[in-house]
Amino acid sequence: MTTPAPQTPPGASRGPNDPTSRVRTEPRSRGWVVGRVAGAPVVITPSWVLAAVVLTLVFAPTVRRLAPAVEGGGVVVVAFAFVLLLFGSVFLHEVAHALVARARGHRVTELAVTLWGGHTAYTGTTRRPVDGALVAVVGPLTNVVLAVVFWVLFQLSPVASVPALLLYAAAFSNAFVGLFNLLPGLPLDGGQILESLVWAVTGSRVKGTVAAGWAGRVVALGVLAWALVWPFVAGVRPDWVTVMWSALLAAFLWSGAGEAVAAGRRREAVAGLTARGLGTRAVVVGSGASVADAARAVAGVPDAAVVVVTPAGEPVGWVDPAAASAVPPAAAATTPVDAVVVPFPAGSAVDADLAGADLLQHVAATSAGARVVPVLEHGRVGGVLDVAHVARAVRRR
The missing domain is CATH 3.10.580.10 (CBS-domain)
Known part of the structure; x- marks a missing residue:
């Protein structure tokens, strides 16, 4: 998500959306380099540590409810194991982005695990709509495949147990990350697919970027409406934790969509320079x-x-x-x-x-x-x- 581009939601890629960024070097995300994939550093950012702690505390009550046999510190261990499974799945999502981006002629600059999940940064001009669509779609498809694998393993589990609980949670979370990222609005992967589709139909990448950016704003409003309106439709009180996370995610999506629209306008202006x-x-x-x-x-x-x-x-x-x-x-x-x-x-x-x-x-x-x-x-x-x-x-x- 190369302004430097903003960090993207769970598993989203970030590509060369801002043509003006090519006149300067993109700084790497701050954090710890733990390896390399597709020639690029894999960075664990400090924000991931915060996310891991918060998510472990959030999932702990669920572990207590669904696995009453687990007591004391075991609850925290199981909750943290789920967090590791979740971010491991997001990392594989990013690896898929990186490998396909390099195969389509881009230079991958980093894979980062962040507060929101992660992002893959790459540079180089996307010359054809199909290239952008392929780089974008492989991430969510990776999560869908992982969801199927974890679900099959869960079904094969002979008894209800902590491993079975983790397999079920991993299947659910991968399905959510994959399907959520396919929503048609930037900065999500589905937004990049929509951008490529409009680009292919109209012949204008700028029109694709702007359309997908505005669609991203609609998605952001939809996320907030889901947290605030749907509980009333269902006849229940909104959960404040769900509302808080939805509001943060909606704000993030709105900001990313706005930056995408601005990047499209910049690309339109820069296109006239020869x-x-x-x-x-x-x-x-x-x-x-x-x-x-x-x-x-x-x-x-x-x-x-x-x-x-x-x-x-x-x-x-x-x-x-x-x-x-x-x-x-x-x-x-x-x-x-x-x-x-x-x-x-x-x-x-x-x-x-x-x-x-x-x-x-x-x-x-x-x-x-x-x-x-x-x-x-x-x-x-x-x-x-x-x-x-x-x-x-x-x-x-």
Whole structure:
């Protein structure tokens, strides 16, 4: 859930919903790294410890009621065992997200176990609706499969026992996590599936994101209404614990849905940015030319950069005006222009037709802190792109 994207509800993935995030590095969640999956760290956050303690205390009364033979500290042990089963299931949900995301060409940056369950963070542009849908759906399907497995094992249990109770609870919780995450609204996995569906139908990912974001707000209101209204319909008093958790979850979903809508609007604004439109003119000189040759080439072409190329036309770097002006006039004709060149990072050249999130991702991935990168027209240098200018254009939009 890569602004850095907000943490997501139990088992939800978080992907590249904010195209502007690609111009900066996403920080890892704070916590303890306990391993790696799909090349990414697995992080246990401090908030999980809080969640584990709270859920253990919440489930303890249920254990006392359903397993009266368990007494004293055993109640806490059984309740905590259920919490571990629950978060273990969520972790497998995240592993499924991570493996499919990597298989679809994304770079997985972390799997985190958090207060709300967990999230999988990954970067890279989702180019087709089917990619986003596949990454999203495998998480809930993993929980549904686990629910079936635990239910079968429960049915095979010969007698009512603590292990049988844990199997029943694991089956129920996995079914809940899987089905809840399939609700059609961002930031849930079902919202990403809805986003992909609208994208496939309309051809616009922005429309998909905005539609799924608004659907997420409806889901948030539905969660709150379920806790407050349904008890009255059923003729019972609302349970304050259920209302409290539902209110927190609804607030979280509402916030995530709002951020998704905002990300869609940002993507729409950024889509109009092109390398050709943001680039400035360039004058090309060959490697081995003199500083005087470069000065003559750029004379009369205001605001143009001087780009040095190889005999094959490949960009080497751009001439630093300050360094060139520091060369004494008497030495300009004999000083090679290569002496005042700032090299371009390898692979930083930008195609003139590159636009939107693809442009930002390319610049972020290849500029390596450079101030200027070359813009290519049909394989030849046609201009240069000032990275700071790109960042300013993004902020304005």
